[in-house]
Amino acid sequence: MKKIWILACNTVKESFRKKTTYIIVLFALIMIASSEFFAFLSSTEQYKMITDTSFAVIEFFGFLLAMFGSISAVSSEIEKRTIYTLLTKPITRTNFVLGKYLGMFFILLINFSIMAVFFVGLLHFKKIPMDSGTFKALFLIFVEILVIASISLSLATFTSDAFNIIASSFIYIIGHLTGYGRQIIGMTKNIAVKGLADMMYTILPNYQNFTIRDKVVVGIPIPWQYVIIVTGYGIMYIVIALLIGIYFFRTREI
Amino acid sequence: MAIIETKDLTKIYTIGRKRTVVGLDHLTLEIEEGELFGILGPNGSGKTTCLKLLLGTLFPTSGEAYIMGKTPYDVSMKKEVGFLPENPYYYEYLTGRELLIFYGKLFDMDKDALNEKIEELLNLVGLHNTQKLSLRHYSKGMLERIGLAASLINDPKILILDEPTTGLDPIGCRDTRNLLIQLKEMGKTILLSSHFLSEVERVCSRIAILHRGLLLALGRLDELMSKYKSSNLEDLFVKTINEYDEKIKSQGVAQ
Ligand SMILES: Nc1ncnc2c1ncn2[C@@H]1O[C@H](COP(=O)(O)OP(=O)(O)OP(=O)(O)O)[C@@H](O)[C@H]1O
Ligand SMILES: [Mg+2]
Numbered sequence: 001m002k003k004i005w006i007l008a009c010n011t012v013k014e015s016f017r018k019k020t021t022y023i024i025v026l027f028a029l030i031m032i033a034s035s036e037f038f039a040f041l042s043s044t045e046q047y048k049m050i051t052d053t054s055f056a057v058i059e060f061f062g063f064l065l066a067m068f069g070s071i072s073a074v075s076s077e078i079e080k081r082t083i084y085t086l087l088t089k090p091i092t093r094t095n096f097v098l099g100k101y102l103g104m105f106f107i108l109l110i111n112f113s114i115m116a117v118f119f120v121g122l123l124h125f126k127k128i129p130m131d132s133g134t135f136k137a138l139f140l141i142f143v144e145i146l147v148i149a150s151i152s153l154s155l156a157t158f159t160s161d162a163f164n165i166i167a168s169s170f171i172y173i174i175g176h177l178t179g180y181g182r183q184i185i186g187m188t189k190n191i192a193v194k195g196l197a198d199m200m201y202t203i204l205p206n207y208q209n210f211t212i213r214d215k216v217v218v219g220i221p222i223p224w225q226y227v228i229i230v231t232g233y234g235i236m237y238i239v240i241a242l243l244i245g246i247y248f249f250r251t252r253e254i
Numbered sequence: 255m256a257i258i259e260t261k262d263l264t265k266i267y268t269i270g271r272k273r274t275v276v277g278l279d280h281l282t283l284e285i286e287e288g289e290l291f292g293i294l295g296p297n298g299s300g301k302t303t304c305l306k307l308l309l310g311t312l313f314p315t316s317g318e319a320y321i322m323g324k325t326p327y328d329v330s331m332k333k334e335v336g337f338l339p340e341n342p343y344y345y346e347y348l349t350g351r352e353l354l355i356f357y358g359k360l361f362d363m364d365k366d367a368l369n370e371k372i373e374e375l376l377n378l379v380g381l382h383n384t385q386k387l388s389l390r391h392y393s394k395g396m397l398e399r400i401g402l403a404a405s406l407i408n409d410p411k412i413l414i415l416d417e418p419t420t421g422l423d424p425i426g427c428r429d430t431r432n433l434l435i436q437l438k439e440m441g442k443t444i445l446l447s448s449h450f451l452s453e454v455e456r457v458c459s460r461i462a463i464l465h466r467g468l469l470l471a472l473g474r475l476d477e478l479m480s481k482y483k484s485s486n487l488e489d490l491f492v493k494t495i496n497e498y499d500e501k502i503k504s505q506g507v508a509q
Contacts, residue, residue: 002362003360006356006359006360010345010356013347013348014345014347017347018347080343080345080346081339081341081343082343082344082345083311084306084311084339084342084343085337085339085342085344085357085401085404087309087310087311088309088310088311088332088335088337088339089332089357089360089361090329090330090332090333090360090361090362091329091360092329251313253311253312253313254306254311254312
């Protein structure tokens with residue numbers, strides 16, 4: 001456990017000293033701030049626009065941070081060949097994967113908090129009413145980001161960066177298009193395509209479950225039970241993804 | 255019992271779908287405690303492959319490897335081992351000192367013991383003045399030096415060094431050689447791969463010569479020299495390799 005912690009700290013240190021994350025976060029903040037250009041709309045419309053856009057921005061940039069962060073956390077060790085030395089120290093390969101993920105957890109927590117605080121501050125400043133729904137929506141976005149990170153990290157243990165980016169983005173898009181996706185599946189006649197698509201939807205995470213911003217914006221209450229169940233759903237995916245990552249990393253030659 | 259042991263250790267790399275390259279071919283080797291053992295061979299002869307198999311970053315195609323009777327994947331074995339990879343690369347965003355702290359922590363060292371050790375090692379490798387510089391700004395030889403310090407952080411019983419003097423200046427080479435002798439006198443077992451034959455000649459008690467993954471010669475330096483009627487290691491090295499190549503060539507012609 002202590003080894004995992006030491007590896008996590010080093011991952012966080014790397015992320016802060018490399019400064020690429022700052023740029024992504026800064027960009028996100030600019031986008032959130034610029035959502036107030038919708039000022040020409042009536043005030044309730046404007047509220048909705050600002051909150052809705054900001055949620056979307058935080059989620060999308062969270063996705064970018066999670067995907068690129070996890071990929072670089074693993075493959076920078078491999079590309080820079082620091083892994084040769086690291087794996088000859090008394091750590092297991094499982095320690096390595098879990099340490100990297102714990103590090104990503106802290107990196108994402110920090111960056112997500114910056115975006116969330118900025119967003120809440122903006123709402124406060126604009127005197128836009130907030131309720132528990134705002135925070136539930138933010139919390140579930142964070143859970144989604146953690147799921148994305150676990151999947152990208154797991155893929156990074158056995159695939160190339162390019163493939164990883166494609167696969168992670170594909171899962172992200174598919175995971176958000178579940179509604180449309182199922183409609184399209186319903187229309188296809190080809191059984192093979194249908195079977196494959198059905199299977200994909202059963203296996204891959206449904207990121208749409210984490211998206212409650214459309215309801216929150218119009219004031220539909222979200223019960224706590226829903227938040228808890230969906231969090232459990234996310235944790236399940238994280239555990240499975242990490243187990244897969246550990247399995248592949250243990251068989252990987254360095 | 256030998257402290258480092260390989261039995262028919264074989265590594266065949268698969269490149270793409272069909273092509274294979276022999277990295278190491280049925281290597282059987284025993285290194286006793288307290289030995290300073292040199293592993294020699296031309297480029298691509300399998301030295302690095304052998305060391306990586308011993309430390310479990312590569313998996314053997316067949317055969318076995320043990321350090322202190324433990325498999326290469328045993329964490330308790332790694333506690334007693336120091337390793338310096340060839341052309342070491344380290345976290346360029348860390349400073350020299352931070353690197354040593356990071357590795358030291360992975361060995362569960364407590365803060366005071368670690369700080370004391372770091373002082374000692376920085377002085378030993380002559381990097382005391384640049385300990386606060388990030389590794390991005392280190393020169394090749396400085397990286398080799400910090401790597402050597404890092405491999406000694408846990409005061410290992412066994413040291414495995416892959417070309418520790420490549421990139422070092424003459425003084426660094428001499429210092430490393432003296433350090434190796436000193437470590438041997440302290441009772442440590444050292445497995446060293448090197449291309450600097452004059453150096454190996456001066457420090458190693460036994461050597462192995464690899465070529466195309468095969469073990470061509472193994473034994474005490476003086477014994478091998480008299481066997482091959484060589485006056486120095488370079489001569490011995492060239493003779494062994496040539497003898498093998500000619501044998502292969504004549505077999506090829508005969509077929
Ligand atoms: N990752 C790899 N994939 C495929 N083949 C490899 C790999 N690593 C090494 N080889 C092959 O295995 C053989 C032995 O390589 P190895 O690195 O062990 O040589 P070496 O003795 O350390 O050489 P050098 O003196 O140049 O460091 C070479 O023919 C090399 O091409
Ligand atoms: Mg080598």
